[in-house]
Amino acid sequence: xxxxxxxxxxxxxxxxxxxxxxxxxxxxxxxxxxxxxxxxxxxxxxxxxxxxxxxxxxxxxxxxxxxxxxxxxxxxxxx
Numbered sequence: 001x002x003x004x005x006x007x008x009x010x011x012x013x014x015x016x017x018x019x020x021x022x023x024x025x026x027x028x029x030x031x032x033x034x035x036x037x038x039x040x041x042x043x044x045x046x047x048x049x050x051x052x053x054x055x056x057x058x059x060x061x062x063x064x065x066x067x068x069x070x071x072x073x074x075x076x077x078x079x
Contacts, residue, residue: 021065021066021069022066022069024065025062025065025066026062028058028061029059032054032058033055035055036055039051039052
């Protein structure tokens, strides 16, 4: 699996880097998926349990980003 994830980077008028939250979520999930594929392919030096735990945590973080964005766009109070 050799998919590339390209993050469109935008610099605002103050020079602050902006990245779309959906792109960050996609990146987090893609990294976890690639790790899992490496483990399944028998890559040396990767502990299956550690990779699984890290992949789950990356997915949880991506989910939190998605939920926060949905709440923000729907006008719900963040918390």
